[in-house]
Amino acid sequence: MVRAPCCEKMGLKKGPWTPEEDQVLINYIKLYGHGNWRALPKQAGLLRCGKSCRLRWINYLRPDIKRGNFTREEEDIIIKLHEMLGNRWSAIAARLPGRTDNEIKNIWHTHLKKRLKKQQDNLNKRPEGKIISSSSSSTDLHQYRSVVAEPRRSE
DNA sequence: AAGGTGGACAACCGCGGCTGA
DNA sequence: CTCAGCCGCGGTTGTCCACCT
Numbered sequence: 158m159v160r161a162p163c164c165e166k167m168g169l170k171k172g173p174w175t176p177e178e179d180q181v182l183i184n185y186i187k188l189y190g191h192g193n194w195r196a197l198p199k200q201a202g203l204l205r206c207g208k209s210c211r212l213r214w215i216n217y218l219r220p221d222i223k224r225g226n227f228t229r230e231e232e233d234i235i236i237k238l239h240e241m242l243g244n245r246w247s248a249i250a251a252r253l254p255g256r257t258d259n260e261i262k263n264i265w266h267t268h269l270k271k272r273l274k275k276q277q278d279n280l281n282k283r284p285e286g287k288i289i290s291s292s293s294s295s296t297d298l299h300q301y302r303s304v305v306a307e308p309r310r311s312e
Numbered sequence: 313a314a315g316g317t318g319g320a321c322a323a324c325c326g327c328g329g330c331t332g333a
Numbered sequence: 334c335t336c337a338g339c340c341g342c343g344g345t346t347g348t349c350c351a352c353c354t
Contacts, residue, residue, distance in 0.1 A: 173322070173348085195339065211340080212323065247342060258342075263321055 170204045174213055178203060182210055183218055216259045223255030227264055235261055236269060 170178075185201035191214065194207035203210060216222075227235075231253060238249045246258035246265075253261065 171324075193339085208325090208340085209323080215341095216322075244343065259322075262343075267320055 169206050216257045
C-alpha cells in the first residue's frame with residue numbers, strides 16, 4: 158500500500174505553532190468540532206496538515222488538559238501502569254485524566270526511567286533483597302487495578 | 313562571563329489498524 | 334474480498350532553557 162506523505166509538500170507549515178494558529182484552531186474546533194482532521198486545516202484556513210492540527214489539539218490546546226508538574230501519585234500510577242501495559246502510552250494516558258500520551262512518554266523518558274533504575278539499584282544492593290517483580294505491595298496493586306479497570310475512551 | 317552539557321517538552325515521522333467503497 | 338484513505342499510536346528528533354564548570 159503506497160501512502161501519500163502526510164504533508165504533501167504543498168507549502169504546508171511545519172515546526173512550532175504560533176499563538177495565532179492556536180487561536181484559529183481553537184476557534185474552529187469550538188465552532189465545528191473536529192470531525193475530519195484531514196479536511197480541518199483547509200476549512201479553518203490553516204497551512205498545516207491535519208496530523209499536525211490533531212497533535213496540537215490533543216497535546217496542548219484541549220481545554221481539559223491539566224498542565225503543570227506531575228504529582229508523585231501520578232508518577233507512581235504511571236510506573237505501575239507501565240509495568241502492566243508496557244509502552245502503551247495512550248492506554249496509560251486514558252487512565253490519567255487531563256494527561257496526554259505525549260506528556261507521559263516525555264516524563265517517562267526523562268525522569269521516571271531514571272527513578273526506576275535508581276530504585277532497582279537500591280534493591281539490588283540489598284543483601285538477600287527479594288526481587289519479587291519490582292512491583293510494590295499488594296494493596297498498591299489492588300488500588301492500581303481499580304484504576305486500570307475503567308478505561309475511558311469515548312472521544 | 314562564556315561555553316558546554318543535560319533535561320524538559322513540543323513536534324514530526326512512519327507504521328499499522330480500522331473502515332468504507 | 335480487496336484496496337485506498339484516515340486516524341491514532343509509539344518512537345524519535347529538534348529546540349529551548351537552566352545549571353555547571
